[in-house]
Amino acid sequence: MSPRITLATGGRVLRQIRHDPRTIALLLAVPALLLTLMRFVFDGQEQVFQSIGAPLCGLFPFIVMFLVSSITMLRERTTGTLERLMTLPMSKLDLLLGYGLAFGALAAAQAIVVCLVGFGLLGLVAPHGVLLVGALAILNALLGMALGLLLSAFARTEFQAVQFMPAFIFPQLLLCGLFVARADMAPLLEAVSWLLPFTYAYDALERAVSPAALGAAILVDVLVVIGTTIGALALGALTLKRRTP
Amino acid sequence: MPEFAVEIEDLEVVRGGNPVIRSMSLEVGAGTITGLLGPSGCGKTTLMRSIVGAQIVAGGRIRVLGRAAGSQDLRSTVGYVTQAPSVYGDLTVRENLEYFGRVVGVGDDRVSETVSLVGLEDHFDRLVSSLSGGETARVSLASALLNRPRLLVLDEPTVGLDPVLRAELWRDFRELADGGVTLLVSSHVMDEAGECDDLLLMREGRLLRHCAPDALRRETGEEDLGRAFLEVIERTGGS
Numbered sequence: 476m477s478p479r480i481t482l483a484t485g486g487r488v489l490r491q492i493r494h495d496p497r498t499i500a501l502l503l504a505v506p507a508l509l510l511t512l513m514r515f516v517f518d519g520q521e522q523v524f525q526s527i528g529a530p531l532c533g534l535f536p537f538i539v540m541f542l543v544s545s546i547t548m549l550r551e552r553t554t555g556t557l558e559r560l561m562t563l564p565m566s567k568l569d570l571l572l573g574y575g576l577a578f579g580a581l582a583a584a585q586a587i588v589v590c591l592v593g594f595g596l597l598g599l600v601a602p603h604g605v606l607l608v609g610a611l612a613i614l615n616a617l618l619g620m621a622l623g624l625l626l627s628a629f630a631r632t633e634f635q636a637v638q639f640m641p642a643f644i645f646p647q648l649l650l651c652g653l654f655v656a657r658a659d660m661a662p663l664l665e666a667v668s669w670l671l672p673f674t675y676a677y678d679a680l681e682r683a684v685s686p687a688a689l690g691a692a693i694l695v696d697v698l699v700v701i702g703t704t705i706g707a708l709a710l711g712a713l714t715l716k717r718r719t720p
Numbered sequence: 721m722p723e724f725a726v727e728i729e730d731l732e733v734v735r736g737g738n739p740v741i742r743s744m745s746l747e748v749g750a751g752t753i754t755g756l757l758g759p760s761g762c763g764k765t766t767l768m769r770s771i772v773g774a775q776i777v778a779g780g781r782i783r784v785l786g787r788a789a790g791s792q793d794l795r796s797t798v799g800y801v802t803q804a805p806s807v808y809g810d811l812t813v814r815e816n817l818e819y820f821g822r823v824v825g826v827g828d829d830r831v832s833e834t835v836s837l838v839g840l841e842d843h844f845d846r847l848v849s850s851l852s853g854g855e856t857a858r859v860s861l862a863s864a865l866l867n868r869p870r871l872l873v874l875d876e877p878t879v880g881l882d883p884v885l886r887a888e889l890w891r892d893f894r895e896l897a898d899g900g901v902t903l904l905v906s907s908h909v910m911d912e913a914g915e916c917d918d919l920l921l922m923r924e925g926r927l928l929r930h931c932a933p934d935a936l937r938r939e940t941g942e943e944d945l946g947r948a949f950l951e952v953i954e955r956t957g958g959s
Contacts, residue, residue, distance in 0.1 A: 480822065486819075554808075556808060558774060558806060563795055564825070565795075
């Protein structure tokens, strides 16, 4: 692996997105607009808005980067550029880390906007600092990206890749505890929720925006998120084949 | 330099349960332009993918520039241009070439040099998706020329190009060969066969003939290489 190729790949992915200003505008504006919408849906119910809106600031990047990265990689597979790259002196890690750099940077921009709006304008509070929420948002975005890259190997078309979002992300969103406490779910679902990475991403954010002391539990959450990211990237690397049938 | 850029012994490739290449053996002379000809679906692309190491093969041996096909050090000496241009449509010509240039480790001066080589200097800062099919194909070709490969494998590089451009590209190929590069070029346009030093005629996964254009003309008594190819098919008991 080579830092030159990794950096070039990250720059290339960002350049591709730069040529699509509408996507950039959507990436930056949509989470903030949804959060604003939510503020007025829960008009006068500050506590409900705080308990759902504040963690969402750090979960949006997960959802968005999952989608964007799976489609970017799918295009790479279907247009033959992946096959070209695999015949060049480039390691798979260069490609995956390059994607990580690009989508990490994009997630940071997205997190900055949504946190400024949420914690700056809409009255959400982060007792342990907005920076912690922002850092978790970037980690979550990288997890979303790693899962997106992995799942893109199982999609043949962009239509299929888009369906992976309701298929893989919505159930996790429902089971993570954001809308209903996991303890109140059917016991089987609560058991399943322990196996889903999104649960840990949410749990860390929930702790980051509650006034209680952070404790060691958030550390466990963060380690699970990072571990799953590395695992998904490793599995994703296995789906990048130099030789195909 | 070894005598042969590519040596293949008893190559077998099976795709989706069907044999696509059947016990094929051949050599490609170093510094030559070898034309790979045959009807669509006869296995040309599969053979080329096998040579660049992108194809899972069922049997046989392929040596490229003295090494096993697909080995790591060949990745910087073998250039492969697929039939569908494999470049990024949402980047400019410059951004595409600069990216592939960084991957193979050449500087931006080589990028400008290569873009002139394929005659795209006027389109340097245009998005690839806004170019014509032929121009896009030349961006794809330029990407493979960046690091001056010693073996260039080109899958139907002239498809969809106008005759002037085709003639220009063949002049470029000849220049590259004169500079010591080995070119393996597939085509189903028989009038391009005359530009090659050597011809590989393929049909249904088998190699029918391996000879120079003139030898094919002499053997069949046909001046036109297209008719000569048909004659060979008839003699080998084809339909």
